[in-house]
Amino acid sequence: MPPFSSTEVRDAFAAECRQVAATLASVPSDAWDRPALGQWTLHELVAHLFRAVTRVDAYLDQPIEVPAGSAEDRPAMPDRISYFQMDLAGQAAAIAERARKDAATLDRDTAAAHFDRAWRACDARVRALPPDHITTSLRGPMLLDEYLATRVVELVVHHMDVRAALDLPPQSDPAAARLTMAILEGLLGGPRPRNLGRTRFILAATGRVEVDDPRFPVLS
Numbered sequence: 001m002p003p004f005s006s007t008e009v010r011d012a013f014a015a016e017c018r019q020v021a022a023t024l025a026s027v028p029s030d031a032w033d034r035p036a037l038g039q040w041t042l043h044e045l046v047a048h049l050f051r052a053v054t055r056v057d058a059y060l061d062q063p064i065e066v067p068a069g070s071a072e073d074r075p076a077m078p079d080r081i082s083y084f085q086m087d088l089a090g091q092a093a094a095i096a097e098r099a100r101k102d103a104a105t106l107d108r109d110t111a112a113a114h115f116d117r118a119w120r121a122c123d124a125r126v127r128a129l130p131p132d133h134i135t136t137s138l139r140g141p142m143l144l145d146e147y148l149a150t151r152v153v154e155l156v157v158h159h160m161d162v163r164a165a166l167d168l169p170p171q172s173d174p175a176a177a178r179l180t181m182a183i184l185e186g187l188l189g190g191p192r193p194r195n196l197g198r199t200r201f202i203l204a205a206t207g208r209v210e211v212d213d214p215r216f217p218v219l220s
Contacts, residue, residue, distance in 0.1 A: 011175060013123065024112035027111075
């Protein structure tokens with residue numbers, strides 16, 4: 001996987017958030033109940049997308065105990081690839097129910113403005129922290145930028161889902177898409193097939209489109 005510096009990960013997060021905010025600002029008032037992803041409406045999908053930002057703040061607010069000793073002696077922390085190597089299918093029902101509950105508190109008329117405020121506050125907070133800052137996560141302690149890279153994946157993929165529900169073509173920030181592709185290639189165990197462009201690879205690797213390759217999807 002090509003290296004991405006701390007600044008590049010943070011810039012990709014902010015850039016994709018700007019893209020998402022622009023798309024949310026264009027959602028027609030009568031579109032929120034459209035079918036979106038699985039059993040989710042667009043409203044529920046957007047509520048789930050919000051967590052890609054709000055969980056960063058929530059985890060930074062939680063106390064964390066880093067094992068004593070040198071970094072070399074501590075158990076390895078998950079990185080941006082191994083984070084996704086868990087039983088996501090087993091959590092699908094809980095994730096779906098949580099999105100429905102979150103949607104109940106997400107005002108449709110102010111969703112775009114709320115997202116814009118949330119990501120900007122998160123971005124400012126993250127940029128004030130050093131590259132070696134450790135946060136908690138669903139998978140336990142992680143370097144902040146490793147966790148933030150997983151949020152870029154969530155933002156890019158679900159932004160594509162939102163745009164699909166609005167009958168818009170997929171769109172993402174190029175840097176955020178490159179980071180997402182690199183993580184998905186890590187999960188695949190090699191470079192994307194040459195017949196797949198970046199966007200189609202992201203869609204195929206996450207099960208959004210079918211391809212004739214038994215390795216796919218690598219994340220769903």
